[in-house]
Amino acid sequence: MAASNKSPGARALVEPLALDSRTLSDGDFSALSLSHSSEQYSNNDFEALASIQAEFECMNAEEVMTTDDETMLLDRSIESTTTASDIEMTDLSDNAQPEQITYSSAANQNSQNIVFQTKPTLQRVPVSAIQVKPTVPQVSQSQSIMIVSPAGGQGTSQILKISHPSTASPGQLQSLAQTLITAKSADGNIVQLRSAQGSRPIVTTSQSGTITLSNVQNVKPVQSAIKRPAQSVQQNRNVYTKMILTGNQSQTGQQVLLANTQHDNQQPQTIKFITSSGASPSIASPTKTITFAQAQQMGLLSSGKIQQILPSSPHKQQGIIVNKLVTSTSTQPSKMTILPATTVKPPAKILPAPTSMTSHAKSSIVSNSQTTTFSSTGKNMPQNSQKVIIRQSSLKPGTLLGNSQVIRIPANQNIVSGPNQVHQIQMPGRQVQYVRLVSTPSSGTSNVVTVGKPKSQTTLQTVGMTHKLGTQQQIVKVLPLNTTSQPLRTVVPKTTLSTSSQRLLIPATAAVSGQSKSAVAIPASALNQLATGQAVLSANSNVGNIVVLPAQYIQQQQQSEEAKGKSQQSTPSLLTTSQGSTGNLSIGSLSEGKSSQRSSSSLEPNGIRPRKPCNCTKSQCLKLYCDCFANGEFCHMCNCNNCSNNLENEEERQRAIKSCLERNPNAFRPKIGKGRETGDDIRRHNKGCNCKRSGCLKNYCECYEAKIPCSANCKCMGCRNVEEPNLEKKSLKDLAEAAEVRTAQLTLSKTKLQQLSDMAFRPPAMSNTGARQPFNFLTDKVVEITCQCLMAQAEEAERSMLDDETSQRLIIEEFGRCLKEIIESAHKAETT
DNA sequence: GAGTTTGAAACT
DNA sequence: CAGTTTCAAACTC
Incomplete structure (x- = not known):
């Protein structure tokens, strides 16, 4: 279905994730960093990544619900504030697109071989951005540092840095740590991969994708x-890279x-860096904690950013899951913690809603759709690949990540073009589509995006609108309504496709705490656009209204939770x-799940629903009894x-x-839908209560x-939960009481009167055909008049x-x- | 905070 | 599908 952008006023940009990676200065610390950053x-960068990851995590959580065992490789980008030229870092549109590009570094003596290879095993995450010419012979060289730099641009170009440890001596590691890959040129089409030790480019990507x-x-x-x-080739799609770092720990x-x-490929890519770890084949990475200052010194983190890395269990692919990514205060040192993660399995990984894996006070998890796995092809490493997953989770105040709002609306496939540039990301294996929409200064007062969905696809589309409202970042997520497979929990069921649905997830108000400086830079106009909370996304006829809450909502939410002194579980x-x-x-x-329903009553005056922790004792939080589980969230x-219900028990989960x-x-x-009648x-309630x-009054x-x-x-x-129950029921009760008093001897039992009352108020509000029932006409006015009639009758009898x-x-x-x-009267109104 | 009530979920 | 049990939240005291 054709997509149309209904909100020309706003311009959306799909922008690459920008991670500011500095060169590594610590040879003792083997690091492999891949990032492309822009000065802007x-x-x-991390905040942007975090925000995107938050959105992605939300989708992950729901993906779990709606899909089978397929691995969820959902990648997303981060909204940033650069110009449109930043959108496409590489434009690769070949027919022969590798599913994966593997950078294999085999350590021969003191040398590392950098090997580009594609692995069909990860076909679901094809690499579209970089293609290696098959004709190039494999060469082993002592090259561990590669630089991908924009072939033709500077200034605003983004830099992609790749550094990985050498298997050689620490000194070599340190020297090799000078990795820098500038992945995007000014025009975003040419990428050069160069060795840090040499100025000549090793790999240059042309606009043709090679x-x-x-x-x-x-x-x-x-x-x-x-x-x-086989998919329709759609150019100008924003594809995000999933990187897998394996081995060579x-x-x-x-x-x-x-x-x-x-x-620009339509499919996300997985770049696998395989480095032979001839020296240090550690299988299970112990928990590594470094200080924030160290991280910064090593260039792994930009200021104010923390990441957690969780390595997976040894027998599996070792995964490093960056669960938290926070912006720390400049005065407080932060820690990077590497925690073992046992549940990271590449293919069938379904991640729930963002939850912080650890409770490090100074670290927060950044769930990121991007899964970076660095696989080492060394003798020890084939099965010991590390998978790095940046996951969104709870964030400290001050992280823009926390301020992201995610709104999901039904979406169809094609993304709108036009003023609001929505970029579609389609995940090959899972037919998952992501759409990012970033408003730019030129945007108007609202964004309207129409997203189309292919019929045969199970899609998960996201239109992310990231806005920085002072301290608030908002992400609008678009989800498909008519998925052919398991629909997401937050997706309105098919029966309600004709109606709109909306979900608003309010991020933390990081900026409130004074961390706004670290927020992703977003055009002011874009911010203004959402500042009023009027952003609207529509998917075809299925319109989803995006309601953007004011930043103070978030602040209130945060304050409220802080006042409680207890953290609530993170939600998608x-x-x-x-x-x-x-x-x-x-x-x-x-679509409101169980928890949302239950907790809806606990909405605060500002409309914020605090997240409730569960108290499960016997269900292991793996039954629908558990609200967390029911919502696809980690406890x-x-x-x-x-x-x-945690990552450690992901398989069981x-x-x-x-x-x-x-x-x-x-x-x-969702249990709560909209009646289309x-x-x-x-x-x-789609199912109804029992x-x-x-x-039905509790x-x-x-x-x-x-x-x-x-x-x-x-x-x-004995339901008494009917429309306008209070007034109407009260009126009838008053009627009954008055009748009793007036007649004095009226023996009409209360039960009979109650039956009458029930007759009046309990009939189905809607017939199966959707026709309005007379019950619906029992308005206050009607009740009042009826009571007057009855009173008049009673007085007359008296x-x-x-x-x-x-x-x-x-x-x-x-x-009667x-x-x-x-x-x-009801029938008359019905016919007319 | 402990105990009870309640109804959804799970089970048979 | 119906009846029963289990479970966790809601509620009461």
Whole structure:
């Protein structure tokens, strides 16, 4: 379906992730960093990455729900404030696009061989940005440092740095640490990969997507073009790089900086750096903690940025998961912690909503769709590849990441072009599409994006609108409505496709705490655009309204949570507090899961719903009893016991998810949708409640908790949760009481009156056909008039000195007439 | 905070 | 599909 940009006023840019990687100065620390940065990004890179990652994590979490065992390789970029020229770092559009490019560095004695090879095993993450000519012979050279620099540009060009440790002596490591890859030229089309030790470019990517190895003795292309999934070729797509760093772990661990390269390819790429680790084949990387100052000194982190690296268990592919990425205060040293992660398995990795994996006070996890795996082809390393996953999670205040707002709306495939430049990212294997939309100064007051979706695809599209509202960054996420496979939990079910849905996730107000400087630079106009909270994204007829909350909402949220002194579990995109807690806000009828329903009643005056920690004791948080699990989130800062809803038990978690889906394919679908019968946006429980004793007037009732009246879907007994229940019911009750008083001897039992009342107020609000029922016409006015009639009848009977039985009969008859009239009026209104 | 109530989820 | 059990949240005291 064709996509249309409905909001020409705003210009969206898909911009590459910018990570500012400095050269490594510590030879003892084997580091492999890949980043491309731009001067404009500088310190904001991580925040941008974090924000994107937050969004991605949200999608991850839902991806889990909606998909099978496929690996979720979701990459995304980071919004930044550069010009449109920054959007495409490389433009590779060959037919023969490798799924993966592997930079293999085989350590021969004191030399490292840099090998470019493609690995079809990761076809789902094709490398589109860089292609290595297959004709180039493999050459082993002592080259461990490569520089990819823009062939033709400077100034605003982005720099991609790649450095990896040498297997040689520490001194060599240190010397080799001078890695710099400038991945984007000014025009974004040419990329050069050069050795840091030499000025000559090793690899140059042309605009056609090929890479020319000018320094062949240092670079060895192992494999080139790889078939890619048959998909419509869409140029100008923004593709994000997934990097896999495997092996070659130094004794001190590895540091990895993710480079979010953007490519015009339609598919994301996975770049695998394989370095032979002849010297230090550590399989399980011990926890490595370095100070923030060290990280900065090594050039791994730009100022104010922390990342956590979690290596996976040895028997698996070792993964380094950067879970937290925070902007620390300049005065406080920060730590980089490398923690073992056992659940990172390349192909079937489904990551839940962002949650901080650790509670380091000074570190926050940055979930990033970009998974960087550096694989080492050394003798010890084939199975010991490290996978680096930057994941979003709770963030400290001050990180722009925390300020991201994610709004999901149904989307179809094609992304809008035009003033709002929306860039589509399609994930090959999973048919996942991402769309990033970054507003630019030229944007108007609102962004309207129409996203189309291919029919046969299970897509997950995201339109990310990142705005920096002073201290607030907002991300708008677009999710597909009509996915053919498992829909996301936050996606409105097919039955409600005609209606709009929206979900707003409010990020933390990092800037509030004075860290705004580290926020991703975004054009002021773009910020203004969302400052009013009027951004709107629409997907075809399925319109999703994006509501952007004012920054103070976030601040309030944060303050509220901080006041509680307890961090809430992070949600897919979310709010982060200084304690690393996060929260999310769902607005509208957006697919609300169990927790959202339950917690909706706890909305604060400002509309923020604090995230609640679970208290599961027996379910291991792997059943839908657990709100965290039900929402696809990791438990974090919860009170649960024996919790398995975490990354360490990812396999078990995945099994649990699968089990839930087997029992109920809609288990992770939103329970609250919008009734299409009336055409209006009345929210209703898709399944309905089954209350028996609560009268649907307590939070036990999911409908009541969601603050929606019970509908025909409900199977509740004695329901009193009806539309406008208070006034109407009160009126009738008053009527009954008044009748009793007036007649004095009226023996009409309360139960009968209650039955009448129930008759009046409990009928299904909507028929199956969606027609309005007379019940809906029992407005306050009607009730009032009815009561007046009944009162008049009672008074008349009293004046007539009628007996009780007769008075009762007359009143009831009068009531019947009133009801009849109401029904007739309803029918008239229905026909007209 | 402990105990009870409640209804969804899970199980049979 | 219905009945029962399990579970965690909501509620009460």
